[in-house]
Amino acid sequence: MTINGAQILTTLLERQGIKIVAGLPGGPILPFYDALKSSSIEHVLVRHEQGAGFIAQGMARTTGKAAVCLASSGPGATNLVTAVADAYLDSIPMVAITAQVPQSLIGTDAFQEVDTYGLMIPITKHNFLVRSPAELLEVIPLAFSIAESGRQGPVSVDIPKDVLTGTLELGEWPEPGRPEKAPAIADDQIKELAALITKARHPIIYLGGGVISANASALAHELTRRIQAPIVSTLMALGAIPPDEPLYMGMLGMHGSKATNFLLEETDLLIAIGARFDDRATGKAAEFCPTATIVHIDIDRAEIGKIKQPFLSLHGDANEILGKLLATLPAQQRPDWVRRTLELKAAHDLRMPSAAEDPLHPLGFCRTLASLIPSDSIVTTDVGQHQMWIAQAYPVRHPRGLLTAGGLGSMGFGLPAAIGASLAAPGKRVVCITGDGSIMMNIQELATLAELDLPVAIIIMNNAHLGLVRQQQELFYGQRYHACKFASKPDFAAIARGFGIRGVRIDPNDDPLAQIQRELARPGPVLIDMPIVEGAKVLPMVPPGAANRVMICEPEKAECSC
Amino acid sequence: MHTTLLELEVRNHPGTMSHITGLFARRAFNLEAILCVPLGTGATSRILLLVADEPRLEQVEKQLAKLHDVLSVRQRADLSPDLFRLLDDGWQAGATKPASAATAATAAG
Ligand SMILES: Cc1ncc(C[n+]2csc(CCOP(=O)(O)OP(=O)(O)O)c2C)c(N)n1
Numbered sequence: 001m002t003i004n005g006a007q008i009l010t011t012l013l014e015r016q017g018i019k020i021v022a023g024l025p026g027g028p029i030l031p032f033y034d035a036l037k038s039s040s041i042e043h044v045l046v047r048h049e050q051g052a053g054f055i056a057q058g059m060a061r062t063t064g065k066a067a068v069c070l071a072s073s074g075p076g077a078t079n080l081v082t083a084v085a086d087a088y089l090d091s092i093p094m095v096a097i098t099a100q101v102p103q104s105l106i107g108t109d110a111f112q113e114v115d116t117y118g119l120m121i122p123i124t125k126h127n128f129l130v131r132s133p134a135e136l137l138e139v140i141p142l143a144f145s146i147a148e149s150g151r152q153g154p155v156s157v158d159i160p161k162d163v164l165t166g167t168l169e170l171g172e173w174p175e176p177g178r179p180e181k182a183p184a185i186a187d188d189q190i191k192e193l194a195a196l197i198t199k200a201r202h203p204i205i206y207l208g209g210g211v212i213s214a215n216a217s218a219l220a221h222e223l224t225r226r227i228q229a230p231i232v233s234t235l236m237a238l239g240a241i242p243p244d245e246p247l248y249m250g251m252l253g254m255h256g257s258k259a260t261n262f263l264l265e266e267t268d269l270l271i272a273i274g275a276r277f278d279d280r281a282t283g284k285a286a287e288f289c290p291t292a293t294i295v296h297i298d299i300d301r302a303e304i305g306k307i308k309q310p311f312l313s314l315h316g317d318a319n320e321i322l323g324k325l326l327a328t329l330p331a332q333q334r335p336d337w338v339r340r341t342l343e344l345k346a347a348h349d350l351r352m353p354s355a356a357e358d359p360l361h362p363l364g365f366c367r368t369l370a371s372l373i374p375s376d377s378i379v380t381t382d383v384g385q386h387q388m389w390i391a392q393a394y395p396v397r398h399p400r401g402l403l404t405a406g407g408l409g410s411m412g413f414g415l416p417a418a419i420g421a422s423l424a425a426p427g428k429r430v431v432c433i434t435g436d437g438s439i440m441m442n443i444q445e446l447a448t449l450a451e452l453d454l455p456v457a458i459i460i461m462n463n464a465h466l467g468l469v470r471q472q473q474e475l476f477y478g479q480r481y482h483a484c485k486f487a488s489k490p491d492f493a494a495i496a497r498g499f500g501i502r503g504v505r506i507d508p509n510d511d512p513l514a515q516i517q518r519e520l521a522r523p524g525p526v527l528i529d530m531p532i533v534e535g536a537k538v539l540p541m542v543p544p545g546a547a548n549r550v551m552i553c554e555p556e557k558a559e560c561s562c
Numbered sequence: 563m564h565t566t567l568l569e570l571e572v573r574n575h576p577g578t579m580s581h582i583t584g585l586f587a588r589r590a591f592n593l594e595a596i597l598c599v600p601l602g603t604g605a606t607s608r609i610l611l612l613v614a615d616e617p618r619l620e621q622v623e624k625q626l627a628k629l630h631d632v633l634s635v636r637q638r639a640d641l642s643p644d645l646f647r648l649l650d651d652g653w654q655a656g657a658t659k660p661a662s663a664a665t666a667a668t669a670a671g
Binding site: 117118121122125126127128129146300301302304305306 | 584629
């Protein structure tokens with residue numbers, strides 16, 4: 001059978017189990033679009049390639065499986081770059097397929113030629129420039145295998161137009177790419193870990209996003225209960241532990257709670273699982289958990305010792321390691337440590353007015369949101385204060401229940417990621433919490449959402465500012481505000497309606513929560529423009545570069561430390 | 563600066579060198595010199611890197627090992643960093659002394 005590169009690519013994606021791809025065509029990729037037209041794969045036409053990248057991320061973050069985005073050469077490929085870099089920093093499996101000018105033109109500064117291969121090197125796990133139709137048979141399965149193996153991440157595949165149109169006499173199809181098996185863990189390492197835990201007086205479990213990717217959340221929760229150790233989470237691990245677990249201490253670090261950061265000062269054994277000691281989590285790394293012996297469990301060997309040298313490291317799959325550990329570890333009691341944990345937690349609980357007193361209080365609203373949506377809902381955020389308020393106050397009730405751009409912190413993530421989540425989890429309520437700054441970065445995808453008619457609600461916490469920028473200028477630049485306030489206030493509800501989506505602006509004086517609830521109860525997409533107070537801050541806050549014990553708290557108290 | 567040698571075995575294709583040098587640039591690791599010799603049929607190459615002998619060396623090795631086209635990484639403390647100086651001597655001497663460059667390359671391969 002003679003078949004061209006575009007048909008090979010299409011069939012390989014079908015065989016890989018890909019049902020939906022997101023993208024936007026241009027000249028060099030047209031042979032592939034021609035083949036896609038007669039494929040079972042659904043194509044979501046975005047309005048900007050960054051939207052395609054984040055839609056793919058939304059699908060991948062929801063399912064744990066690699067998702068696909070497409071772009072043409074040149075500006076199509078450069079528009080994908082932010083979404084690929086974002087996937088890289090958050091270890092999200094994704095295959096980004098771009099077209100390239102024909103090989104005969106590569107290197108001639110041809111129209112819409114850009115060195116996509118070079119651009120993708122530092123922001124992908126691996127990347128390919130495919131040189132013949134035959135190479136596709138090897139590269140495509142391998143791309144999926146690499147994206148999903150070990151520490152997951154994005155893979156870029158750049159395909160010159162002549163590779164898409166070139167033909168091949170096809171023999172057999174290759175097997176679809178599958179994740180590789182994780183390295184095995186030696187029993188004596190598990191024994192050593194069990195002994196360290198048994199000996200520890202004040203252990204703390206520190207979860208990172210790896211615990212979600214490894215589907216190890218349930219076992220991490222079991223470990224907390226078994227050894228009676230408090231458990232803290234990075235932004236990326238929110239949802240791993242149910243919020244009603246008494247020993248769950250929420251987020252640590254820059255915007256973590258006081259109780260959590262103080263407790264970490266007292267631990268003698270820190271068990272890091274799928275966490276990378278990121279500076280937003282550790283504060284000044286040299287002063288993080290000063291008295292602790294560190295155990296580091298990670299699938300990426302290069303993370304071990306990168307920031308903090310562990311006493312014991314276990315290189316492997318977190319779910320497997322925790323399974324083996326729990327099989328040997330008897331229940332333990334630590335009444336004093338539990339008492340100390342609960343005491344700190346009670347003393348420094350997040351404070352916010354009740355919904356009756358102030359229904360649109362930023363933190364309060366994020367807490368209340370949970371009661372307005374089904375418990376299996378998926379929340380996405382953009383980047384800024386609203387993201388941190390969600391992280392602090394919204395009780396994420398299941399793994400993959402919160403999708404947020406952690407490592408790169410890309411404004412513009414929220415809306416397309418919500419579309420992707422909804423495509424991957426049909427029927428679930430998806431809510432994108434965004435800011436009046438961030439929504440503008442991919443607002444064009446409202447058109448895509450309108451066409452797909454998905455149950456995605458967008459709630460803009462509108463403070464008429466780049467709020468987090470304002471906050472930094474207030475705290476660290478002597479209130480010399482510059483370029484953080486928007487001079488014009490667009491009518492977002494009208495904009496949504498212009499795209500064919502329901503749009504409402506909440507009247508804060510007329511039972512706002514009831515208005516929001518009413519809108520959320522109606523089917524289909526909706527944009528809710530919700531005014532919040534201007535100038536509110538995300539607190540506590542550890543100043544960048546400071547140790548976590550130095551937290552800026554309530555304005556009148558300035559710095560607090562213990 | 564104290565230096566040491568890392569030996570890599572890599573898949574030989576056009577992007578491999580960019581991945582390796584890109585890694586050094588992106589992670590702000592020092593790379594002093596580089597020597598690459600194709601092996602056997604040319605499907606793989608051996609690369610010798612002259613790098614700073616600093617505490618971060620272990621991290622450099624681990625990051626290199628993660629690259630898909632890098633098949634193995636090991637330290638060659640037994641080889642002298644002078645290898646590269648010899649190579650340069652031969653190079654400077656030009657056509658009159660090509661033998662010393664060839665010797666250095668063989669020592670690496
Ligand atoms: C693409 C991008 N550009 C700039 C920034 C820097 N930045 C971080 S938060 C923020 C303000 C976000 O404003 P908004 O979306 O309105 O959220 P708010 O902080 O007001 O809740 C900015 C500009 C970023 N994270 N991403």
